[in-house]
Amino acid sequence: MNAHPQAPAWRATVLTLFPEMFPGPLAYSLAGRALEARVWMLETVDIRGFARDKHGSVDDSPFGGGPGMVMRPDVLAAAIDAVHPADETGARILFTPRGRRLDQRRVRELAATPRVTLICGRYEGVDERVIEARGLEEVSLGDFVLSGGEPAAMALIDACVRLLPGVVGEPAALEEESFERGLLENPQYTRPAVWEDRAVPEVLLSGHHGRIRAWRRAAAEQATRERRPGLWARYVKTRYDKNGKKVD
Ligand code: ADE
Numbered sequence: 001m002n003a004h005p006q007a008p009a010w011r012a013t014v015l016t017l018f019p020e021m022f023p024g025p026l027a028y029s030l031a032g033r034a035l036e037a038r039v040w041m042l043e044t045v046d047i048r049g050f051a052r053d054k055h056g057s058v059d060d061s062p063f064g065g066g067p068g069m070v071m072r073p074d075v076l077a078a079a080i081d082a083v084h085p086a087d088e089t090g091a092r093i094l095f096t097p098r099g100r101r102l103d104q105r106r107v108r109e110l111a112a113t114p115r116v117t118l119i120c121g122r123y124e125g126v127d128e129r130v131i132e133a134r135g136l137e138e139v140s141l142g143d144f145v146l147s148g149g150e151p152a153a154m155a156l157i158d159a160c161v162r163l164l165p166g167v168v169g170e171p172a173a174l175e176e177e178s179f180e181r182g183l184l185e186n187p188q189y190t191r192p193a194v195w196e197d198r199a200v201p202e203v204l205l206s207g208h209h210g211r212i213r214a215w216r217r218a219a220a221e222q223a224t225r226e227r228r229p230g231l232w233a234r235y236v237k238t239r240y241d242k243n244g245k246k247v248d
Helices: 029-036 073-083 104-111 128-133 150-161 171-176 209-227 229-239
Strands: 010-016 040-046 091-101 115-120 137-140
Touching: 010 073, 010 150, 029 040, 029 150, 040 073, 073 115, 073 128, 091 150, 104 150, 115 150, 137 150, 209 229
Parallel strands: 010 040, 010 115, 091 115, 091 137
Antiparallel strands: none
């Protein structure tokens, strides 16, 4: 990996009530090595530092009643304005199960955005007015509920960092993988060739690259068709022309 003596090309700022959670898993493996090599930079900001009162209140009960607490707009806006003011380009993302689902396409765009600010909600949510007023992009990892946005921020950062130039040794590995072709990845096998009476598919031992490529493509298509109907429908649409003929 190339060391970058100057400013890192990609910078993530995380607004959180738990800055001590970071870098956490991001200090290890690929992302950790890239962090050390200054390919990217992580900055964590404690939202509580922007509280207006001496108790450090960042949340309050929801207007209209209901369970849980809601993050105050004034506190969060002060934190956002301090770290990523309106005149600075880049993405401002709020993690919430109400957001648009994160996908590899958006990850690719964000990896190409030098400045990304990630806001980790807690409690029942965040006052809607700060989302509107600061133009926050609401992002979800999927249809399940986390207790806070921090694991989502870590997931997004990890997904972006591995796409930064020089981080993954073999860029070809990135092109073959799940979602880059609009397909799930084909299954993989390694030694031993027979394990617990299970043999690996014979074609993979044949040394016949054309047949292996065709097998992998078919296996990836089968997995996508069976597991991800939505993804499959999109793939089929892009691969066949108006007359139903295969494009490649
Ligand atoms: N915060 C709580 N649940 C979440 C989810 N599913 N995705 C992203 N952020 C969240």
